[in-house]
Amino acid sequence: MKAFFDMRQLGHAPEIYFRRGAAMPHQEQPRRAELLRDMLIGEGFPIIEPRDHGLGPIKAVHNPDYVDFLPDAYTRFVADAGADALAIPTAHPGRRRGQEPKDIHGQLGWWMTDTSTPLTAGTWEAAYWSAQTAIEAAEEVLSGARASYALCRPPGHHAMRDCANGFCFFNNACIAAQHLTRRFRKVALIDVDVHTGNGSLDILYERGDIFFCSLHPDPKTYPTFYLGHEDEIGEGEGEGASLNILLQHGASEADVMDALDKGLAAIRSFGAEALVVSLGFDMAADDPLAAVAVYPDGFSEMARRLAALNLPTVLVQEGGYLGPSLADNARSFLTTFREAVK
Numbered sequence: 001m002k003a004f005f006d007m008r009q010l011g012h013a014p015e016i017y018f019r020r021g022a023a024m025p026h027q028e029q030p031r032r033a034e035l036l037r038d039m040l041i042g043e044g045f046p047i048i049e050p051r052d053h054g055l056g057p058i059k060a061v062h063n064p065d066y067v068d069f070l071p072d073a074y075t076r077f078v079a080d081a082g083a084d085a086l087a088i089p090t091a092h093p094g095r096r097r098g099q100e101p102k103d104i105h106g107q108l109g110w111w112m113t114d115t116s117t118p119l120t121a122g123t124w125e126a127a128y129w130s131a132q133t134a135i136e137a138a139e140e141v142l143s144g145a146r147a148s149y150a151l152c153r154p155p156g157h158h159a160m161r162d163c164a165n166g167f168c169f170f171n172n173a174c175i176a177a178q179h180l181t182r183r184f185r186k187v188a189l190i191d192v193d194v195h196t197g198n199g200s201l202d203i204l205y206e207r208g209d210i211f212f213c214s215l216h217p218d219p220k221t222y223p224t225f226y227l228g229h230e231d232e233i234g235e236g237e238g239e240g241a242s243l244n245i246l247l248q249h250g251a252s253e254a255d256v257m258d259a260l261d262k263g264l265a266a267i268r269s270f271g272a273e274a275l276v277v278s279l280g281f282d283m284a285a286d287d288p289l290a291a292v293a294v295y296p297d298g299f300s301e302m303a304r305r306l307a308a309l310n311l312p313t314v315l316v317q318e319g320g321y322l323g324p325s326l327a328d329n330a331r332s333f334l335t336t337f338r339e340a341v342k
Contacts, residue, residue, distance in 0.1 A: 001338045003045045004136045005151040006129040011122025018115040027321045028167040033153040039327045050136030057135050061174045063162035074119040076104045087119035117164040127169035134172035137314045138179035146341045147313040155318040157278045160202040166224045173278040173316040174203045177210050180274045188272035193280020193318040196228030208237040211270040213263040215245045217291050253298040275311040281320025281329040288321045296332040303333045307340035
């Protein structure tokens with residue numbers, strides 16, 4: 001199983017964000033990807049740089065105006081606010097959005113939902129190549145591979161069609177799933193990051209050709225809030241093609257596996273021909289953003305159950321932060337999955 005990664009993904013280096021009313025060190029650091037890359041090297045995974053597939057596959061999923069906003073947004077912000085200012089939104093539209101402003105500060109609030117996606121000098125390049133990594137991993141499966149792994153960073157599953165959210169700029173998993181529809185009539189996307197795949201839900205909510213399932217704690221009390229409730233099952237052509245499976249805060253490994261089995265059963269019923277996994281290691285008990293308790297052996301078991309679907313599969317990295325077991329959890333999952341799909 002090949003892995004895909006580009007060093008330019010390390011360029012996004014946010015220092016702080018705001019959570020629960022306080023400024024704190026940003027959790028989504030380049031070191032995350034370095035640890036995962038080094039683990040892959042140690043375990044003998046071939047790591048391949050993605051080709052440049054351009055903006056087309058990204059704009060197939062995201063609002064083209066949102067995509068076009070990002071390349072020079074940081075430069076425009078610095079020109080107005082200075083290099084020492086934090087490039088986050090400080091104003092947002094209401095429920096009646098009105099019209100997009102021309103001022104960079106208004107545009108930040110138009111295209112971003114929170115303070116967790118500060119722009120830095122390397123943000124555009126990192127987000128762009130993170131998406132290219134997902135596209136290349138999808139290309140690998142389209143070419144006949146049983147599975148591939150996209151070491152995407154920044155992550156993507158909170159990015160909605162027209163806005164950044166929750167550390168995420170482009171929804172890499174949805175981009176990969178959309179790319180797979182070039183060959184496969186029905187694709188499933190299952191999100192096993194501890195946080196709601198709210199961006200994926202937003203993008204796929206009216207689509208019937210891509211089934212979406214997310215396992216996460218109740219969004220009434222756990223970030224990213226707002227989306228991911230059990231009654232959100234899709235609309236129009238997508239009615240019945242979205243499934244949110246709620247976990248209790250502090251859920252055990254056995255609870256998570258039971259939820260996963262429900263998601264896998266739904267994917268089988270949907271008749272998926274290919275699979276994308278939004279893979280988050282923040283399900284770990286010692287993750288800095290922990291809400292449930294999965295351990296390395298649990299990640300191995302998760303990999304076995306996902307591989308048992310026997311579908312062409314693209315694994316797309318999402319969360320998993322700088323806790324003590326990050327590399328061990330990744331090793332447990334990815335080596336088990338590699339063995340299972342030989």
